[in-house]
Amino acid sequence: MRFKDKVALVMGGNSGMGLATAKALAAEGAKVHLTGRNQQTIDEAVAAIPGSRGYRADIADIASSEAVVSAIEAxxxxxxxxxxxxGVGGFAPLRAITPESWDQTHSINLKGCVFALQKAVRIISKGGAIVVTGSIGAHGALPGNGVYAAAKGGLYAAMKVFAAELVGEGIRLNMVSPGPIDTPLLHRNPGMSDADVATLKQRMIESIPMHRMGESDEVAKAVLFLASEDASFITxxxxFVDGGLLELR
Structure with a gap:
């Protein structure tokens, strides 16, 4: 019960790693608020997490993040x-990148996350903990991953600066960077068929020292560690939650 009587907000908490984390926080005593873009999966998540609150919000829409924070404050x-x-994924080699795909990915994975943090930190006080999802994609050189890597790399750089700004206020900010995790996001890559996804997963598994993909619950455990007093001297x-993919190269 590391989060007994704590108020938690999981942005993107209606599926995958976010949902697993929302469930784990609630299981350890937190009152959970969660957001998502799909009302059906939001409703399903809220039904599965006693006492939780769900909000339909698009993190790319800064006003919607502000509305969520205001509702929690009230x-x-x-x-x-x-x-x-x-966050969103997607693969495109250099010659296939379009301004539209660049802006869409960055509006969610970078700009949206930064401004969501800006809005939420208004009601986070001393002792608060923030965790942001990065990606090992920001630290490797996977062909076709340039747009996503740029957004997550920018997010990593920004979060280090924000951690320095917040440490004097007693607020910790850390990042968890998953490797290949079997989540619904993997199956929502534009232009990729089920066969393409299966091929991609097999290639990932072959490259991972642990010879398997990670699970959402494994990422949730890392998030809860960083958000808890177990990590009180860490900011x-x-x-990396990647089965050794980066570390054992």
Whole structure:
């Protein structure tokens, strides 16, 4: 019960790693608020997490993040744990990148996350903990991953700066960077068929020292560690959850 009586907001908490984290936070005593873009999966998540609250919000829409924070402030007055997990993927080689695909990915994975943090930190006080989802894609050179890597790399750089700005206020900010995790996001890559996804997964598995993909629950455990008092002397860290993919190259 590391989060007993804590108020938590999981942005992108209606599926995959976000949902697993929302469930784990609630299981350890937190009151959970979660966001997502799909009302059906939001409703399903709320039904599965007793006492939780769900909000339909697009992190690319800065006003919607502000509305969520204001609703939580009105109900609970504060946020103790913030997990920013909303994001999109997609692959395109250099010659196939379009301004539209660049802007869409960056509006969610970088700009949206930064401004969601800006809005939420208004009601996070001393002792609060923030975790943001990065990616090992920001630290490797996977062909076709340039747009996503640029967004997540920018997010990593920005979060280190923000951690330095917040440390004097007693607020910790850390990043968790998953490797190949079997989540619904993997199956939502534009232009990729089921066969393409299966081929991609097999290639990933072959490259991972542990010879398997990770599970959402394994990422959730890392998030809860960084958000808890178990990590009270840790800030600005970037924890890889990747089966050794980067570390054992």
């Amino acid at each position: 109900e609970d007055g504060r946020i103790d744990v913030l997990y920013i997990n909303a 600005a860290a970037n924890l």
